[in-house]
Amino acid sequence: MPVEAWLDATVAGVFGLLIGSFLNVVIYRVPRILEGQWEREIADYAASRTAEVASGSAVAEPEPFNLLVPRSRCQTCGHQLRWFENIPVFSYLGLRGKCASCGARISMRYPLVELLTGALFVYCAQRFGLTATGAAWAFFCAMLVAMAFIDWDTTLLPDNLTLPLLWAGLLASAAGLIEVPLVQSVVGAAAGYLSLWLVYWAFKLATGKEGMGYGDFKLFGALGAWFGWPALVPLILMASVVGACVGIAMKVASSLREGGYVPFGPFLVGAGLAALILGPNAVQDAILGLFGL
Structure with a gap:
């Protein structure tokens, strides 16, 4: 080096x-x-x-x-x-x-x-x-680290962290700091938020319970802003599979917190960091490989 x-x-x-x-x-x-x-x-x-x-x-x-x-x-x-x-x-x-x-x-x-x-x-x-692009992605990583631990501890994803991350992704795309066209970034932010919002209401109408919080919608929207809408499927696929495995393991070990909740934010964070390091397509291929697809 x-x-x-x-x-x-x-x-x-x-x-x-x-x-x-x-x-x-x-x-x-x-x-x-x-x-x-x-x-x-x-x-x-x-x-x-x-x-x-x-x-x-x-x-x-x-x-x-x-x-x-x-x-x-x-x-x-x-x-x-x-x-x-x-x-x-x-x-x-x-x-x-x-x-x-x-x-x-x-x-x-x-x-x-x-x-x-x-x-x-x-x-x-x-x-x-040591460039503006490097600084932008370092900011992305720092925000994700903070949100992962806060959500794990408290099941909260504060607006004063999720919303700046979302807007920073849109601005980074507009300024050409990340390799995501602005249209993909905007559509990714909207689709990321709305997709989990729809899942939330479908689950609530079917069961009468809340399966996730609004902070998860905003965090997924922020990931959509940073990676663009094509990355949303591999991101949610990875977060869901890993989250389900961890949740099952915690249930078997009787270590679930009161109410049986497992915060989803840390798994979205893990998917976001994996997408940065490996690329969204590599994440999707690895997950599909687990099922022999």
């Missing part, structure tokens, strides 16, 4: 580790920020229906909680992390996976998210170079 390619991969890898560290914050905080917003909206509505508002009673403002404040801290003892305790991967290894203050074990997920993001950034740099 040429020296320039090694330098590109190194820069991308280091940047990916830093972004991965930030994604850990996103994964943990975004659902809690949304929950706080919903609770405040409910409280405001409830207050508006009571006489307390008329009497001018004060409502305590919550402490700031967003992606920037407060600073990262141990979830067990509240110890605020110092800069050298927040270096991606290396701090985890240096601390031996434990809090420096209370000794509580730190989840392996944190360095794994950082390493996964770093590896994806290195791949984008090696394939596309």
Whole structure:
């Protein structure tokens, strides 16, 4: 590999580790920020229906909680992390996976998210170079990593992640940063959303239950924007087959969460990353090969 390619991969890898560290914050905080917003909206509505508002009673403002404040801290003892305790991967290894203050074990997920993001950034740099196209696909990968873990933890796919990803795909196509014509990108976004929307309503009318959430529609629409409408069939085929296998395995192992739900978003994410690395057609051929077709 040429020296320039090694330098590109190194820069991308280091940047990916830093972004991965930030994604850990996103994964943990975004659902809690949304929950706080919903609770405040409910409280405001409830207050508006009571006489307390008329009497001018004060409502305590919550402490700031967003992606920037407060600073990262141990979830067990509240110890605020110092800069050298927040270096991606290396701090985890240096601390031996434990809090420096209370000794509580730190989840392996944190360095794994950082390493996964770093590896994806290195791949984008090696394939596309340190270019606008490489940056666009790195953004795509980072957003998918965050959404996969958030959905797995909470069964939520927040609009403030799915919608920017969808619009970024359309803009990347319009700017010529990805090899998907704008018409295919637009049709892919619309068809991706509407196809799962139709499946959702068909399942709900037939069973009276909700089989997936609206976030899945938006995520699939975003994948359609990035890969174009011809990729939708292999993407949904891969996500469905892998999701069904994982769901069956979890049921056999009695590890399904309450209600028996398995979030579909992580499998859409996996299909999207596989399509980036292997290509949608390769994904489709591999899945069809499992059935001897």
